[in-house]
Structure formats: structure tokens, C-alpha cells
Amino acid sequence: MSQRIIEVKDLEYSYNGFKAVDGVSFFVREGEIFSFLGPNGAGKSTVINILTTLLPVQKGSVSIAGHDLAKEPQAVRRSIGIVFQDETLDRDLTVKETLELHGRIYSMPGGERRERIEEIIALVELEDKRNVRTRFLSGGMKRRLEIGRGLMTRPQVLFLDEPTIGLDTQTRRRLWEYIQRVNDSGTTIFLTTHYMDEADQVSNWIDILDHGKIIASGEPSALKNALGSDMIYLDTSDNAASQSLLEALKSVRSIKSTPQGLAVTINADGTRCLPLIMNRLQEKGISISSVNLKKPTLDDVFVHYTGRDIRDAGAGKLHRLPLPKGVR
Amino acid sequence: MRERESCTACPCPKECAKMSWEFLTIYWRDMLRFVRFRIALVVSLIQPALWMALYGAAMSSNLSRLSSGLDLPAGAASVSYLTFMGAGVIALTTLFTSLFGGITLLFDKNWGLMRELLASPMPRNHIILGIGLSGVTKSFIQVMVIMGFGLLIGVRFFPGYTPIQTAGAILGVLLFVGVFSLGFLFLSSAISMSMDTPEGLQAVITILTLPLFFASNALYPIDAFPPLVKLLSQFNPLTHLVNGVRYFTVGQDFYAIGIHYVYSGSDIMISFLALTGFAAAMFLVAWRVFQKAVVT
Ligand SMILES: Nc1ncnc2c1ncn2[C@@H]1O[C@H](COP(=O)(O)OP(=O)(O)OP(=O)(O)O)[C@@H](O)[C@H]1O
Numbered sequence: 001m002s003q004r005i006i007e008v009k010d011l012e013y014s015y016n017g018f019k020a021v022d023g024v025s026f027f028v029r030e031g032e033i034f035s036f037l038g039p040n041g042a043g044k045s046t047v048i049n050i051l052t053t054l055l056p057v058q059k060g061s062v063s064i065a066g067h068d069l070a071k072e073p074q075a076v077r078r079s080i081g082i083v084f085q086d087e088t089l090d091r092d093l094t095v096k097e098t099l100e101l102h103g104r105i106y107s108m109p110g111g112e113r114r115e116r117i118e119e120i121i122a123l124v125e126l127e128d129k130r131n132v133r134t135r136f137l138s139g140g141m142k143r144r145l146e147i148g149r150g151l152m153t154r155p156q157v158l159f160l161d162e163p164t165i166g167l168d169t170q171t172r173r174r175l176w177e178y179i180q181r182v183n184d185s186g187t188t189i190f191l192t193t194h195y196m197d198e199a200d201q202v203s204n205w206i207d208i209l210d211h212g213k214i215i216a217s218g219e220p221s222a223l224k225n226a227l228g229s230d231m232i233y234l235d236t237s238d239n240a241a242s243q244s245l246l247e248a249l250k251s252v253r254s255i256k257s258t259p260q261g262l263a264v265t266i267n268a269d270g271t272r273c274l275p276l277i278m279n280r281l282q283e284k285g286i287s288i289s290s291v292n293l294k295k296p297t298l299d300d301v302f303v304h305y306t307g308r309d310i311r312d313a314g315a316g317k318l319h320r321l322p323l324p325k326g327v328r
Numbered sequence: 329m330r331e332r333e334s335c336t337a338c339p340c341p342k343e344c345a346k347m348s349w350e351f352l353t354i355y356w357r358d359m360l361r362f363v364r365f366r367i368a369l370v371v372s373l374i375q376p377a378l379w380m381a382l383y384g385a386a387m388s389s390n391l392s393r394l395s396s397g398l399d400l401p402a403g404a405a406s407v408s409y410l411t412f413m414g415a416g417v418i419a420l421t422t423l424f425t426s427l428f429g430g431i432t433l434l435f436d437k438n439w440g441l442m443r444e445l446l447a448s449p450m451p452r453n454h455i456i457l458g459i460g461l462s463g464v465t466k467s468f469i470q471v472m473v474i475m476g477f478g479l480l481i482g483v484r485f486f487p488g489y490t491p492i493q494t495a496g497a498i499l500g501v502l503l504f505v506g507v508f509s510l511g512f513l514f515l516s517s518a519i520s521m522s523m524d525t526p527e528g529l530q531a532v533i534t535i536l537t538l539p540l541f542f543a544s545n546a547l548y549p550i551d552a553f554p555p556l557v558k559l560l561s562q563f564n565p566l567t568h569l570v571n572g573v574r575y576f577t578v579g580q581d582f583y584a585i586g587i588h589y590v591y592s593g594s595d596i597m598i599s600f601l602a603l604t605g606f607a608a609a610m611f612l613v614a615w616r617v618f619q620k621a622v623v624t
């Protein structure tokens with residue numbers, strides 16, 4: 001088992017009396033991609049801001065790359081790279097100057113700095129914007145630049161606070177490829193995102209945070225499995241009757257009633273249970289208006305634990321999840 | 329303590345011994361912005377010149393008339409009001425420019441790069457130093473422009489100086505301007521970092537400027553002030569800057585508006601030390617603010 005590169009114990013943080021982080025403990029293993037998921041306002045950015053030394057450790061302890069955060073913030077700063085959630089650019093510097101400034105304040109030697117700047121500009125495909133001020137970049141280009149900048153010093157741990165917000169699909173895919181490559185070369189990644197599919201694909205480990213507390217954690221596959229097996233979504237002419245009828249079935253673990261119909265959690269293989277269920281209902285004269293079979297996704301895990309839909313902070317609109325609100 | 333701390337983080341011991349120059353990066357960036365904002369640049373140069381041309385011309389004709397009847401002792405050097413206030417304009421311009429010099433930090437904090445700077449391994453006092461250095465550079469440019477423009481409109485700086493003396497005097501002026509400017513830049517940085525809005529900063533600066541401005545000898549003599557104000561003016565950095573600038577630009581013994589001015593070497597030394605002390609104190613204030621700064 002590899003070493004713990006981040007270790008957080010009983011971390012608490014209050015903004016003028018409002019407790020945003022409420023006793024959080026977790027660790028991140030060296031070399032893994034660790035995802036921190038949670039609804040808006042859960043406290044993810046607050047935790048990242050503490051880990052990146054922007055906010056003080058009020059209560060609890062944090063160690064990163066072997067350094068105690070409260071005692072050796074300087075050492076921690078040297079070992080990490082950060083992509084902030086909000087735009088953190090000087091609008092009057094050009095792309096190249098932005099990277100130049102970053103390399104300099106991280107004390108990169110001149111030769112290495114120049115080399116890395118070119119490499120990063122090529123990576124985030126801003127070659128023809130090299131001498132353009134960041135004021136005149138599109139939102140996605142700015143984000144790419146910020147991500148490139150975070151990677152520039154090849155830190156031991158890279159913090160990415162919703163890195164792919166506002167990016168087009170191709171760019172997102174390419175960035176993940178690159179982030180994966182950076183990870184393969186040994187950099188540990190600490191990620192928050194509202195894109196569950198991304199988190200599912202890339203993460204070695206996921207912690208779900210809500211109201212400042214960790215409410216679930218595990219490998220993505222374990223989290224999905226723990227949720228139960230497959231789900232069947234039904235809408236019928238008489239949902240109440242259907243529910244009591246199906247609850248008697250052995251292969252049905254639980255049923256939740258939602259405004260759109262019933263969400264049935266199945267113990268066994270859903271593809272085999274579905275005909276049985278449909279037959280049973282039709283026998284009783286209940287007609288089925290819609291049916292859908294679904295293997296659990298990380299979205300379901302998320303909704304299951306946080307009990308509500310997640311808002312896509314980037315697009316500002318609700319994700320269409322198969323499970324409606326208030327399931328838990 | 330802090331030294332040891334940063335050393336443990338160095339991958340190799342050699343790096344620890346190295347002097348760090350990151351503040352030059354902050355300086356570079358601030359100057360880049362200064363040059364890029366053409367309007368700010370041009371205004372900062374035109375404003376003191378305008379002031380001198382308009383206010384100076386108006387006042388000097390009045391005051392020359394008032395003081396023309398006064399008898400001066402034989403051999404006394406008399407200085408025109410325009411020349412007298414030229415030093416004051418240098419001082420006031422430096423004051424305003426420096427007090428607003430930290431505002432870029434406020435913008436960075438709210439809409440820009442501050443998070444990136446604070447999360448970087450660069451020691452935070454480099455931000456203060458970098459802003460200080462670029463502010464001083466801007467003040468130097470302004471002072472040179474004022475002196476040049478002043479000569480054009482009839483300010484008699486450096487009377488009867490040889491070129492070498494003139495060069496020495498200019499250096500003296502810049503030295504005073506530099507130390508004074510640093511003090512107020514540090515103060516401005518501290519205020520900017522503790523404020524949330526530019527409006528708040530503006531208000532604080534206005535409240536600070538008025539007493540500094542009026543309880544000083546920048547534009548008029550303080551001899552006739554009530555004793556209390558006179559005493560206060562001795563603690564006003566602006567007074568000390570004006571003393572230094574007048575000493576170097578006009579001389580150590582002259583008459584202006586009918587008043588006899590004598591600056592001894594030790595007077596000037598005291599003024600310089602006072603400004604140095606002020607700058608050091610303001611650095612400590614700014615340093616403290618930055619150590620505690622929280623930006624999210
Ligand atoms: N500077 C602040 N002052 C006061 N309260 C704050 C501040 N920053 C965050 N909060 C509060 O702390 C809580 C956690 O915020 P945080 O930004 O950590 O959430 P998050 O999980 O990152 O959310 P999102 O997904 O929207 O980015 C929220 O209730 C928020 O209102």
C-alpha cells in the first residue's frame with residue numbers, strides 16, 4: 001500500500017460562526033486520483049482552500065507531503081499546484097506572461113521555465129493566443145490556461161477545483177488525458193467536480209461531502225455496488241397498488257415513490273426481473289405507461305447520499321437525473 | 329524561525345543560501361501594467377504639471393505682489409513662490425501617487441491574481457516589496473517630469489549649481505522621495521489588503537490625506553500656524569519630505585514669501601531619519617496584515 005500523501009484529521013472551519021466544514025477526516029494515497037464530490041455549498045472549496053494554505057487551519061490537523069500544514073505552510077506550498085474554482089488571472093497579462101509570472105514566483109530556473117512555458121502552451125493549445133491578454137480569451141481558453149499553469153511546476157499534489165467547468169467536450173477529454181498522464185508520472189490529483197461521469201472514470205477513490213461532513217467514501221465501483229444492484233423505473237395506472245404488490249416480491253429490495261412514478265431497487269439481475277414484474281402488474285389489471293431499467297451510476301450514488309439533485313454550477317442548470325428529488 | 333522553516337522545504341541546501349528575487353517579478357508585473365494602461369500613465373504625468381501651471385501661476389502672481397514690499401537683508405537669496413511651491417508639488421504628487429499605489433492589490437484580491445500569489449511559495453513580504461519598488465519607480469518618473477516641466481515654466485531649482493552639484497541634488501531629492509514614497513506605499517498596501525471595496529479605500533485615503541496636506545509646509549509656510557498644529561506638523565512625514573526637497577532644490581538659506589528659511593545639515597538628517605523610521609514602521613504594519621491575509 002502506498003503512502004498517505006494527504007492526511008486530514010477532524011478538520012473544522014467556520015466563517016464567522018457558520019460552520020462550513022464540520023469534522024472532516026480522510027486521507028489521499030500517493031499517486032491516486034482522489035475525488036471530492038458534494039452539492040453546492042457542501043464545503044469542498046473551503047477544504048481545498050485550507051489544504052492549499054489560503055485559509056488557516058482552525059481546528060484539526062492536516063499533513064501534506066509529509067509537512068504539517070499549520071507549522072510548515074511554506075513547504076506545503078512548494079509541493080502543490082492549484083487550479084482555483086474562480087478565475088484567478090491578471091487580465092492585463094498575456095498568456096505567456098501569465099505562465100512566466102507563475103514560473104518566477106515558484107522560483108523555476110530560467111531555462112526550465114522557458115521550456116515548460118512552451119510545453120504548456122502547446123498542451124492547452126493556445127499557441128496562437130500566446131501574446132494575447134487573458135482579457136481577450138474565451139472562458140474555456142482561460143480555464144485551459146489556468147489548468148496549464150497549475151501543471152507547470154509538476155507539483156507532488158495537484159488540486160483541481162472543478163477544473164472542467166465551461167469546457168467543450170473535446171477539450172475536456174483532452175485535458176483528462178493529460179491529467180491522467182500527469183497522474184501516471186506520479187502526481188497525486190485532488191479533484192472536485194460536478195460531472196459524475198468524469199469522477200467515475202478517473203477516480204481511484206471518492207469521498208462525498210455534504211453539509212461539511214463526509215457521508216460516503218469508497219472506490220467508485222464499491223460505491224455503486226453498495227447502492228444495491230439495478231434499478232427499475234416504472235409509471236403505472238395505479239402506483240400505490242403497484243408498490244404494495246411489488247414489495248411482496250423477493251427480488252425487490254426497496255421501492256420509492258416519486259412524482260414520476262416508482263423507483264424499484266432490485267436485488268438480482270434487473271434484466272431477468274423486469275418481465276416478471278411486468279407480468280405481475282398486468283395480471284392485476286394495472287397498465288404500465290413507462291418502464292426503464294438502469295444499472296446504478298455515480299449520479300445515483302450521489303443522489304442517494306446527498307438526497308437531492310446536484311446543480312451543475314458551470315451551466316447553472318439542473319442535471320436531468322433519472323431519480324427525482326427527495327428520494328432519501 | 330521562518331528561515332528554518334523554508335529551508336526544510338528546499339530540495340537542496342544550495343537553494344537555501346540563495347538570495348530570493350521574487351519581488352522583482354511583482355515589480356515587473358506592476359510596471360508592465362503601468363505601461364500598458366496608457367491613460368493612467370499619461371494622467372499621472374499631466375496632472376502634477378497642470379497643477380503647477382495653473383495653481384502655481386495664479387498664486388505666485390498674488391503672493392509676489394504681497395511680498396514685493398518686504399525688505400530683505402542684503403545678499404539674501406529670494407525665492408519666487410513658484411519655486412517655493414515646486415517642491416511642495418513634488419511632495420504632494422508623491423503622497424497621492426503612493427497612497428493609491430497599493431490599490432492594485434485590492435483589485436487583485438477581488439478580481440485577480442491575489443489567490444495565486446498568496447498560495448505560491450513566494451514569501452508574502454515580496455508582494456509588499458515589489459509593489460513598493462514599482463510605486464517608487466512611478467514616483468521617480470513623476471518627480472523628474474515635474475522638475476523638467478517646472479524649469480520650462482520658470483521654476484528656479486538648483487540656483488547657481490554646477491552640473492555635478494545639480495546631479496547630487498537630484499539624487500538627494502530622489503532619496504527623500506523614495507523613502508517617503510515607500511512608507512506610504514506600505515501603508516497603502518496594508519489598507520488595500522484589509523479593505524473589501526475600492527470605495528472604502530478611497531474614503532480612508534481621503535480622510536488620511538486632508539490632515540497630512542493641511543498640517544504641512546507644502547504650499548504655504550507653517551510659521552503662522554497655531555502652536556498645536558505646528559507641533560503636529562513636525563510629526564507629519566510630508567513636512568519632512570518637503571524640507572528635504574527644498575533643501576536640495578532651493579538651498580539651505582533662502583527667503584520665500586518674506587520668510588527666512590534655514591535648513592542645517594542636521595535638520596535634514598533628522599527629516600531623513602524620520603522618514604526612514606516611518607517607512608520601517610509601515611513595512612511592519614503591512615507585513616503583519618499580509619501574514620494574516622485571507623483571500624478565498
Ligand atoms: N468567504 C465566505 N464567507 C462566508 N461563508 C462562506 C464563504 N465561503 C463559503 N462560505 C459558505 O461555506 C459553505 C461552503 O462553501 P464552499 O464554497 O466550500 O462550497 P462548495 O462545496 O465548494 O460548493 P460549490 O460546489 O458551489 O463550489 C457555503 O454555505 C458557503 O455559503
Ligand SMILES: [Mg+2]
Pocket residue numbers: 044045046085161
Ligand atoms: Mg466550490
